[in-house]
Amino acid sequence: MDPNNRGPEEYGHDGDGDSPRQRPPRDPLTPDFGQSRPALARTVQLVSGDYLLTVNPVDGSEIEVCPPGERPSRPRKLSATERAELDRAAKPPVPAGLNRPALHLLARQDERERLVRLLARGRSVRLTGPAGSGRTSLLDLLAEDCSDLAPDGVIRLTGFHRTADDLLYDLFYAVFDAPLHRPARDELLGYVREIGAVVILDDVEFGGAALDELLDATPECAFLVATTPDVPAPSADSAIEEVFLSGLDRAGGVELLERGVGRVLTEEEANWAGDLWFESEGLPLRFVQAGALLRQRDELRASADAFDEFGVFQETQVDAPFEAGDGHDVPLPSLAEGAAPAALLATRLSDSARAALRFAVALDGEVPHQAHLPALVGDTHADAALGELLGCALVSPVGSRYRLAAGVQAQLEAAGYGTDTEAKALAAARHYAWWAGHPSVTPERVCAEADAVLAALGILVPAAVPPAEDEESVTVQLARTAAPAFASGLHWSAWEQTLQLGAEAAQVAGDGGERAYFRHELGVLALCADQLDRARSELEASIGLRGALADKRGTVAGRRALALVSDRSGAPLGIGATAGEEVPDARSEESQSPPGGVPTAFPPLQSPFDNSTLVTNRVPAAPVPNRKARGGLKGLARRNLVAAGAGALLAAVLGTVVTLGATTNPDNDDPSTKVGPNPSASQGLDDGSLGADVPKNGDEGDTGEATSRPTDPGPDGTYGTSDDPTPTDTAEPSDDPSGTKGTGGTSSSPSKTPTTKPPSSTSKPPTSSTPSETPSQTPSETPSTTPSTTPSTTPSTSTSDSASGPASSSAPASTSAGVPGSSDAGSPSATGSASNAVI
Numbered sequence: 001m002d003p004n005n006r007g008p009e010e011y012g013h014d015g016d017g018d019s020p021r022q023r024p025p026r027d028p029l030t031p032d033f034g035q036s037r038p039a040l041a042r043t044v045q046l047v048s049g050d051y052l053l054t055v056n057p058v059d060g061s062e063i064e065v066c067p068p069g070e071r072p073s074r075p076r077k078l079s080a081t082e083r084a085e086l087d088r089a090a091k092p093p094v095p096a097g098l099n100r101p102a103l104h105l106l107a108r109q110d111e112r113e114r115l116v117r118l119l120a121r122g123r124s125v126r127l128t129g130p131a132g133s134g135r136t137s138l139l140d141l142l143a144e145d146c147s148d149l150a151p152d153g154v155i156r157l158t159g160f161h162r163t164a165d166d167l168l169y170d171l172f173y174a175v176f177d178a179p180l181h182r183p184a185r186d187e188l189l190g191y192v193r194e195i196g197a198v199v200i201l202d203d204v205e206f207g208g209a210a211l212d213e214l215l216d217a218t219p220e221c222a223f224l225v226a227t228t229p230d231v232p233a234p235s236a237d238s239a240i241e242e243v244f245l246s247g248l249d250r251a252g253g254v255e256l257l258e259r260g261v262g263r264v265l266t267e268e269e270a271n272w273a274g275d276l277w278f279e280s281e282g283l284p285l286r287f288v289q290a291g292a293l294l295r296q297r298d299e300l301r302a303s304a305d306a307f308d309e310f311g312v313f314q315e316t317q318v319d320a321p322f323e324a325g326d327g328h329d330v331p332l333p334s335l336a337e338g339a340a341p342a343a344l345l346a347t348r349l350s351d352s353a354r355a356a357l358r359f360a361v362a363l364d365g366e367v368p369h370q371a372h373l374p375a376l377v378g379d380t381h382a383d384a385a386l387g388e389l390l391g392c393a394l395v396s397p398v399g400s401r402y403r404l405a406a407g408v409q410a411q412l413e414a415a416g417y418g419t420d421t422e423a424k425a426l427a428a429a430r431h432y433a434w435w436a437g438h439p440s441v442t443p444e445r446v447c448a449e450a451d452a453v454l455a456a457l458g459i460l461v462p463a464a465v466p467p468a469e470d471e472e473s474v475t476v477q478l479a480r481t482a483a484p485a486f487a488s489g490l491h492w493s494a495w496e497q498t499l500q501l502g503a504e505a506a507q508v509a510g511d512g513g514e515r516a517y518f519r520h521e522l523g524v525l526a527l528c529a530d531q532l533d534r535a536r537s538e539l540e541a542s543i544g545l546r547g548a549l550a551d552k553r554g555t556v557a558g559r560r561a562l563a564l565v566s567d568r569s570g571a572p573l574g575i576g577a578t579a580g581e582e583v584p585d586a587r588s589e590e591s592q593s594p595p596g597g598v599p600t601a602f603p604p605l606q607s608p609f610d611n612s613t614l615v616t617n618r619v620p621a622a623p624v625p626n627r628k629a630r631g632g633l634k635g636l637a638r639r640n641l642v643a644a645g646a647g648a649l650l651a652a653v654l655g656t657v658v659t660l661g662a663t664t665n666p667d668n669d670d671p672s673t674k675v676g677p678n679p680s681a682s683q684g685l686d687d688g689s690l691g692a693d694v695p696k697n698g699d700e701g702d703t704g705e706a707t708s709r710p711t712d713p714g715p716d717g718t719y720g721t722s723d724d725p726t727p728t729d730t731a732e733p734s735d736d737p738s739g740t741k742g743t744g745g746t747s748s749s750p751s752k753t754p755t756t757k758p759p760s761s762t763s764k765p766p767t768s769s770t771p772s773e774t775p776s777q778t779p780s781e782t783p784s785t786t787p788s789t790t791p792s793t794t795p796s797t798s799t800s801d802s803a804s805g806p807a808s809s810s811a812p813a814s815t816s817a818g819v820p821g822s823s824d825a826g827s828p829s830a831t832g833s834a835s836n837a838v839i
Helices: 080-090 109-120 135-145 164-175 185-192 209-217 250-261 267-280 284-310 335-339 342-347 351-362 373-378 382-391 408-414 421-436 443-448 450-460 474-488 492-509 512-528 532-548 552-569 586-590 627-663 806-810
Strands: 044-048 051-055 062-065 124-128 154-158 198-202 222-227 240-244 395-398 401-404 818-820 831-833
Touching: 044 474, 051 474, 051 512, 062 512, 062 552, 080 154, 080 164, 109 124, 109 135, 109 222, 109 240, 124 135, 135 154, 135 198, 135 222, 154 164, 164 185, 164 209, 209 222, 250 267, 250 284, 267 284, 267 335, 284 335, 284 342, 342 351, 342 408, 351 373, 351 382, 351 401, 351 408, 351 421, 373 382, 373 421, 382 395, 382 401, 401 408, 421 450, 421 474, 443 450, 443 474, 450 474, 450 492, 474 492, 474 512, 492 512, 512 532, 512 552, 532 552
Parallel strands: 124 222, 124 240, 154 198, 198 222
Antiparallel strands: 044 051, 051 062, 395 401, 818 831
């Protein structure tokens, strides 16, 4: 794991001489003086479900819908050889300088045979045992026994700090060859259903419904789940078998101790082993550690004998001088030291091993990889310290790494190894921040150290303080370099935790740019997981922070991701536009219809001899929330243009109606003499109503029904409305010979009384209408404020108009033309009146 020795297969370094990072030859004696070009930012492109994700560590990841040509083909299953190689690589490395006897499993033959029988029948088993009971050693033997039971062999996974979803993805990558491809949830379930293997899970931390979900998703797999008693049990209706692993008996404990020491125990040592068995409840881990204590005792006694024989000083591995009795005999450890031997074992280790233990305590039990120990400890030979720790059983394998063994963390903290936790965590964070950002380190190697990185962040973030002005936050730097590597390495649970911790650290440090980056990445991650609401909130927060910092490239990346969220959710963006930017909904608003609907360009003309009434059907406009706030001045201008176009269109229709009325007049009278005295709706442009009449209380302007309008002056000389108690004329047929039905049962007759027009600020002075020579030529003087596209035979039928444009002022105000209604032209009923068409 030396970052200076990069392989040709990592990140496209295939030995091409044209590579921008090709370094010139260096003097082997002065390797640090060589000049090199700056490394380019590592961007990795992968497919996650339906998305194409480009991990960009500079401006933030970019996400888009995956084009059809970029979608990966169906992954193939790995061969047996490839699975064996993958399993070998997943095992923890063998420590350097390790020289300890191989211990064989004792007193577990019955459990071993029972587990093999259950797995051979396809049954899933839950192996429960306390920490230190030898579960991992038993699983190693079971993996060899079950290698030929399933078509896909044996898959070994670790459940330490892993969820059920994480294990499903781990199982998928252990069987299928799918580099840089993270299938969606539905695709994943389809793939894992095809897997037929014996899956061995060690250190599982969940049970209940989560365990049932894992088992149901893989019906062709037989699971062997190893866990501790404090983990929740499976559900009551689960079909998983329970096998409990207990401690060793006294004879087994003594035999294991003798194998660890490599000799037969003395009577004193055998009695001491019996007391230890009673104190430790027969846990094998305690006897392995006790064997290490006896080996150290033998080494100390041998060193004292060599001093007497040769008379020279022999360097020992004792941290403090020990007191030897007669014959330089080292006494046996006490029973308390045998039950909790970590502190005593550590005092007899080398300085590098003790320093490695301090780092492990600071990192919550995570032991750094042996390649990192020389840089952390400051000793070039510190990589051999891991072998010392493993030989004393102070560490145990967990997945592809090592952790402190059960109970060692608490014992070392009680011995004072946890006094400088923050200082050690800070030193580890500096080292991992440099290492994770090195161009030669692959994402897979960073993912292997994910737990150590997360442990360092978990220690430093809660205790973080704002750094000095000229200093950079180490915690933010570590999260910034590790997060893209976790994303590229498909370790997304670690990616999410790193982003959350990095956002908290950036907030404490007051770094708005880094905080915007972490929020952007959290939004992209939520989008990949189809958590659209969370993705929207995170991306909007990131865009706001980057907008305040004038980060244009980051803002563009955030807006693209936010547009994809809006497209997936079907909801508008809902993010306010900053100065100089276009409102996201402006373009969609331009294509919206005006509130009253768009009138027909040229409606079909109605025959003037048709007695039916044409009422324009107006569809009420759907309420648009805060249109002015969304559109601003642009929206107002668009509405004015729509209204102006509608007015011009209605003016053309009005000219057509007037022409038809003039051509159908049998007496060839001038239609201009039939203009009524009442004001037009287009004559009030100074009242702020944009050329439209304001309906009175009780009017139903948008329903398409007839509304009340001013009528001719009554006998008292006042203008009445439909609100008056006196009923107005209706369009119903009448038995009266005049052809009309008057109010209150009286028939209406042509009025000879001159009517005057009320004064208007934009119209001519009111004039009196000249009485017509015949009753059939009496104009209809009832004004209307709605556009009527065809003549109407009803005296007072009208519709309302809610909008008119400035162009309507050039059209005639109102028109009334006498139209023959039947062959009898001498009676009042033989004529009809055309409806007023106004804007």
